[in-house]
Amino acid sequence: MKKRARSKILSLVMAAAMLCSLLSVVTVYAEGSGEPPPSAGGVVTAFDPLAEDGAARNVPAGTALSGLNLPDTLGAKIGGVSGSVSGVTWRSAPEYNGGTPDTYIFTAVLPQGYTLGEGVNAPVITVEVTAAISSPLTFP
Numbered sequence: 549m550k551k552r553a554r555s556k557i558l559s560l561v562m563a564a565a566m567l568c569s570l571l572s573v574v575t576v577y578a579e580g581s582g583e584p585p586p587s588a589g590g591v592v593t594a595f596d597p598l599a600e601d602g603a604a605r606n607v608p609a610g611t612a613l614s615g616l617n618l619p620d621t622l623g624a625k626i627g628g629v630s631g632s633v634s635g636v637t638w639r640s641a642p643e644y645n646g647g648t649p650d651t652y653i654f655t656a657v658l659p660q661g662y663t664l665g666e667g668v669n670a671p672v673i674t675v676e677v678t679a680a681i682s683s684p685l686t687f688p
Contacts, residue, residue: 589659589660589661589662589663590626590627590661590662590663591626591627591662591663591664591665592624592625592626592633592658592662592663592664592665592668593624593625593626593627593628593665593668594624594625594665594668595622595623595624595625595668595670595671596622596623596624598619598671598673602619602673603671603672603673603674604673604674604675604676605673605674605675605676606675606676606678607646607675607676607677607678608677608678609646609647609648609649609677609678609679610646610647611646611677612646613644613646615646616644616654616675618638618654618673619636620634620635620636620637621633621634621635621636622636622656622671626662633658633659633662634659635659636656636657636658636659637656637657637659638654638655638656638657638673639654639655639657640652640653640654640655640675641653641655644675645677646677648677649677649678649679650677651674651675651676651677652674652675652676652677653672653673653674653675654672654673654674654675655670655671655672656670656671656672657670658670
């Protein structure tokens with residue numbers, strides 16, 4: 549009989565210990581950096597401003613898409629909490645062709661699991677591809 553009671557008490561203590569360990573993880577997240585886990589996703593309520601030189605760029609003709617160094621992480625408020633969105637890709641209009649001088653508007657595409665809150669627009673980067681000078685000017 550005593551053995552059975554001891555076994556029940558031990559089971560209750562073990563269950564309480566496991567529950568406490570789960571609560572401490574929740575507390576660490578709540579008091580931590582404020583960033584949700586990367587895989588959590590959520591509603592983006594605002595984006596941090598892009599760097600001063602990040603929203604508009606001029607590049608010479610022949611610049612590859614990879615040479616534009618578009619950010620794959622954006623600072624944002626997710627559900628009102630400061631954090632970041634990783635895995636961002638970019639879509640351009642018109643379709644980017646580094647060999648053709650033109651103005652290309654790149655719009656951020658959020659990874660799966662993230663949505664834009666009401667009235668929130670995805671960040672935009674304007675890239676101006678300028679014609680390369682074919683030959684230097686010479687004077688007599």
